[in-house]
Amino acid sequence: MFVLSIIKDTIPIHPSQFGVPPEESLINELNKKYANRVLHDVGLCLCVFDISEAGEGKIRYGDGFLWYTVIFRMTVFRPFPSEVILAKVKSSDAEGIQLSVGFFDDMWIPLPYLPQPSAFDSNERAHFWLPGSEATTSHDLLDSPTSERMYIDQGEIVRVRVERDEFNDDEPGPPKATEGVQVQVETRRPPYTITCSVAEQGLGPVSWWKAGEEAMDEG
The missing domain is CATH 2.40.50.140 (Nucleic acid-binding proteins)
Incomplete structure (x- = not known):
């Protein structure tokens, strides 16, 4: 009923979170983005199980966020046929x-x-x-x-x-209508x-x- 799916994404960390350990900040942001969201052909995402790999945070010009490229395992609800x-x-x-x-x-x-x-x-x-x-x-x-x-x-x-x-x-999107x-x-x-x-x-x-x-x- 529950499976682990490996997902790769790039996540921004707001400057207000720089004092929090990076792993904790990343897990919080990943849960905000993915929890209770359906990924096509994957299932219903529940919560982050763990972070497998995370690169160094990089600052992009103009926003002040630290951007991390992360590979993580997500707990997903997707029962298999015949279960x-x-x-x-x-x-x-x-x-x-x-x-x-x-x-x-x-x-x-x-x-x-x-x-x-x-x-x-x-x-x-x-x-x-x-x-x-x-x-x-x-x-x-x-x-x-x-x-x-x-x-x-x-x-x-x-x-x-x-x-x-x-x-x-x-x-x-809005329904298409023809005049009359x-x-x-x-x-x-x-x-x-x-x-x-x-x-x-x-x-x-x-x-x-x-x-x-x-x-x-x-x-």
């Missing part, structure tokens, strides 16, 4: 389930990756699984007794398998999204499998 992780259900709608790991919310379970047969209960605002049912339509599933449904409720901790991740590089023509503003996509699945044994809310695991431990 099983724990997340919390943030919300649900007819399109699927949104997950969160606290510091990252752009995780999704689309309908094809839910356990089958399952349906969305608009009254409960949650998807449910009906194990052992032969129903093939959402209408039939919604006619089932609620006591037989296994809901994936908001706030529940779920065990999911990562299927894939995707980086989006949507360039911001109304242009719809397109919604920008998140820079980094993760698609997950709970369509396997052992996946889904941990409460579904807790009783079975306890029974095995006792056995």
Whole structure:
């Protein structure tokens, strides 16, 4: 789930920070620049792990900053495909389930990756699984007794398998309009999204499998 990525950059240190040890100043500036930022094809940067190499600070004409060329290792959040992780259900709608790991919310379970047969209960605002049912339509599933449904409720901790991740590089800018023509503003996509699945044994809310695991431990 967490990896170390090697990055090279040139970082300026303000004169007010000249009294601070250079390594500490560099780490502070690197965290300001990279923390909570998505790097394309790298992942979500969390914090600097360490500095591998740093050149001597050089002053450029006109600004008074000390500029350092540094090579450092960054702690990055990027789960690999097929990795099983724990997340919390943030919300649900007819399109699927949104997950969160606290510091990252752009995780999704689309309908094809839910356990089958399952349906969305608009009254409960949650998807449910009906194990052992032969129903093939959402209408039939919604006619089932609620006591037989296994809901994936908001706030529940779920065990999911990562299927894939995707980086989006949507360039911001004003919408283009032609005179007399109304242009719809397109919604920008998140820079980094993760698609997950709970369509396997052992996946889904941990409460579904807790009783079975306890029974095995006792056995």
